[in-house]
Amino acid sequence: MKIKESKKKHQNRIVISVLVFTFIIYNYFVYSSGTENLAPKLSKEAISGQILWQENNCWTCHQLYGLGGYLGPDLTNIMSNPVKGENYVKGFINSGVKSMPKFNFTEKEKNQIVAFLRAVDKTGYFPDYQANLQPNGWVEINYKSANSTNYQPKK
Ligand code: HEC
Known part of the structure; x- marks a missing residue:
């Protein structure tokens, strides 16, 4: 036992x-x-831009990947938008518009913000799909990245 x-x-x-x-x-x-x-590697310039983004409260009115305030639009992919991009962003910072205040940034600071937004843009798409209304009334979804579960290449 x-x-x-x-x-x-x-x-x-x-x-x-x-x-x-x-x-x-x-x-x-x-x-x-x-x-x-997984963490995106930010250049020194982009990190300075991120600090400006935080200290000047851009995020209280704008979103990245849908997260942030909702007074202004999402800026995740503003840099790769063919009709927007660098000069467009700088224009908004210089002059402000309606409910967005203008910011007295130096050229260097504006370049830092642009570098930050460019780095964010390279990490992916938000939203990851585009909904296209068809003439027959149905909506066709085109996904922008191959990472999407239902990837459909753009026609
Ligand atoms: C008090 C709220 C507020 C803050 C703070 C703010 N914005 Fe905005 N922003 C807006 C609004 C509202 C719009 C949309 C204006 C319009 O289209 O009429 C806008 C538009 C923009 C646009 C153009 C977006 C587009 O797709 O047309 C850019 C770029 C931008 N803001 C950048 C910034 C940056 C960079 C900062 C920080 C330095 C910032 N904003 C801070 C409210 C704000």
Whole structure:
């Protein structure tokens, strides 16, 4: 009886050791894998732009990826928009419009904001689809990135 019990204890110890070991290995992989590669690498100029973006509260009226205030439009892809882009952004900063105040930024600061918005734009699309109304009344969705689950290339 006594021998059996000590054998059982020994087995329990082995099982617990294996579980603890697996737990440690699992946690190592969960907390060490991948995250550093997901963060976009920002240039020094873009980081200065991000600081300006935060300190001047652009985010209280504008969104990036739909997150932020809703007084002004989302600016995730403003840099790659064929009819907007750098000069357009600088124009808004220089003169303001309706409910957007004008900002007295130096040329260097405006370039920093532009560099930040350009870096944001390179990370993806928001929203990731375009809804096109068809003549028959149905809406056709075109996804912009290949990462979308239902990717349909633009015709
Ligand atoms: C008090 C709110 C507010 C703040 C703060 C603000 N904006 Fe705006 N912004 C707006 C509004 C509202 C519009 C839309 C104006 C319109 O189209 O009539 C706008 C438009 C813009 C546009 C043009 C967007 C487009 O697609 O036409 C850009 C670019 C822009 N803002 C950049 C900035 C930047 C950069 C900052 C920070 C330095 C900033 N805004 C801070 C309210 C704000």
